[in-house]
Amino acid sequence: MDTSRLLRTSGTVIAAAGLLLSGCTSGGPGEPRAAASSPPESGTASAQPSPDAAALRPYYAQKLTWRDCGVPGFQCSTMKAPLDYANPGSGQDVEIAVSRRTATGPGKRLGSLVVNPGGPGGSGVGYLQAYAGIGYPAAVRARYDMVSFDPRGVERSSPVECLNGPAMDKYTQVDQTPDDAAERAELVTAFKEFAAACQTNSGRVLPHVSTADAARDMDLLRALLGDEKLNYVGASYGTLLGATYADLFPDRVGRLVLDGAMDPARPSLELNRDQTEGFNTAFTAFAKDCAKQPDCPLGKGDPDAVGARLKDFFRKLDAQPVSSGDPDRPLGEALATTGVIAALYDEAAWPQLREALSSAMNGDGSGLLSLADSYYEREADGKYANLMSANAAVNCLDQAPAFSGPEAVDTALPSFEKASPVFGPGLAWAALNCGYWPVKPTGKARELHAKGAAPIVVVGTTRDPATPYKWAQALAGQLDSGTLLTYDGDGHTAYGRGSDCIDGAINRYLLDGKAPEDGKKC
Incomplete structure (x- = not known):
């Protein structure tokens, strides 16, 4: 359930994949350098209301106090940001958690490289400490401090809280391909209860967790780190955050890499349908590979035949879930679908997916349940990270909902089924969640141009499941200084995934400032 528009690097979905897409920061181990630039003056924010610069000065005058995180090699700090950028002097603040690993040397330091996964x-902090801060190319880590932050509403930064663990367990098992009126009503009730819990537990922050808010926080962080320009690597949804920053603050753009790009001009309905098609493309690649393997549980034949067998298996689980080892969470269609989708983020997980499917078809659903749990960031003790809560809060604020009610889903179902016979119905119904959100959206789909910004590298993967390649083409075309770098391959995002061509081009850009030629393919 709720698998649509959850956009993140595959390393954050399946730890075993080890995808290392990272970000770095500024300053030495001691106090940060003085803020490099002042708050934005009125009128600098493209198509966004500009906050009062004078009221923001106290925020830009903060000092980051670094402390030991408890994770070797990393330091942590917090900064304050106004809850409402339209009223920054109100005294209502949010706390933003920040972490860094200072440049290891040798070579001249280049400042900070901020990352969003x-x-x-x-969680940017978690991603930095578990992956990026230790797995980024050594040459980049030598010359940049690596920095990340939990955006407002996420994990350590005034988090959005909705359902508790047991309630989330039930929520993730609700049938997302309703077959009759009763099942439709159950799904709608689940969405309403989820939204109501978010409002009850986090009503203060819900109106203020948009991507534009997070981009303004990122400029504040840039200044407190002591950098004149923002150097940034954003993956997946992080590309929307980076592009939004560039459009708001084009004169403060340094070296920006937007990997696995989103198209900010696509409305919610089209984004969800495009992503459905993207997962179908990824499944087709998996199916072709699976049919060649001796342990393929879906048999031989073309991808359509393999897909039909998977759909038939989902149908059987819908009627009769299988044991997963957890008596309260048998493997039904909803959890099984999420488990398969999780594995499609990275082709390195295909063997794991074959094994999990084979076991599930023989009555042991524990493998697919484990994949689903990795996707939802559910711990073994039953606690969930706030990923799904924050995901809904940001998505539902950034744009008008894809659907206003079940009737609208019915109208769109044929196009979703055409986009993916296997995943289309479930992803269509999952996109209904924002239809019951308690806060009206503050953003809308629109092109981002970042007029006057330095060259921005946009990276697209041809068979990316979560951010279809055409989104990267679109974003590179919208940005006045965008340059498109293409990876002909499978999986979600490209940097740090084994292509020397991609990694070399991005490393040269980050270290020397030389952007790859527009249209370069690897």
């Missing part, structure tokens, strides 16, 4: 709702 996607989501929305992915």
Whole structure:
């Protein structure tokens, strides 16, 4: 359930994949350098209301106090940001958690490289400490401080809280391909209860967790780190955050890499349908590979035949779930679908997916349940990270909902089924969640141009499941200084996934400032 528009690097979905897409920061181990630039003056924010610069000065005058995180090699701090940028002097603030690993040397330091792993709702602090801060190319880590932050509403930064663990367990098992009126009503009730819990537990922050809010926070962070320009690597949803920043603050753009790009001009309905098609493309690649393997549980034949067998298996689980090892969470269609989708983020997980499917078809659903749990960031003790809560809060604020009610889903179902016979119905119904959100959206789909910004590298993967390649083409075309770098391959995002061509082009850009030629393919 709720698998649509959850956009993050595959390394944050399946730890075993080890995808290392990272970000770095500024300053030495001691106090940060003085803020490099002042608050934005009125009129600098493209198509966004500009906050009062004078009221923002106290925020830009903060000092980051670094402390030991408890994770070797990393330091942590917090900064304050106004809850409402339209009223920054109100005294209502949010606290933003920040982490860094200072440059290891040798070579001249280049300042900070900030990273966002996607989501929305992915923890930048957790991602930096578990992956990026230790796995980024050594040459980049030598010359940049590596920095990330939990965006507002996420994990350590005034988090959005909705359902508790047991309630989330039930929520993730609700049938997302309703067959009759009773099942439709059950799904609608689940969405309403989820939204109501978010409002009850987090009503203060819900109106203020948009991507534009997070982009303004990122400029505040840039200044407190002591950098004149923002150097940034954003993956998946992080590309929308980076592009939004560039459009708001084009004169403060340094070296920006937007990997696994989103198209900010696509409305919610089209984004969800495009993503459905993207997962179908990824499944087709998996199916072709699976049919060649001796342990393929879906048999031989073309991808359509393999897909039909998977759909038939989902149908059987819908009627009769199988044991997963957890008596309260048998493997039904909803959890099984999420488990399969999780594995499609990275082709390195295909063997794991074959094994999990084979076991489930023989009555043991524990493998697919484990994949689903990795996607939802559910711990073994039954606690969930706030990923799904923050994801809904940001998505539902950034744009008008894809659907206003079940009747609208019915109208769109044929197009979703055409986009993916296997995943289309479930992803269509999952996109109904924002239809019951308690806060009206503050953003809308629109092109982002970032007029006057330095060259921005947009990276697209041809068979990316979560951010279809055409989105990267679109974003590179919208940005006045966008340059498109293409990876002909499978999986979600491209940097740090084994292509020397991609990694070399991005490393040269980050280290020397030389952007790859527009249209370069690897």
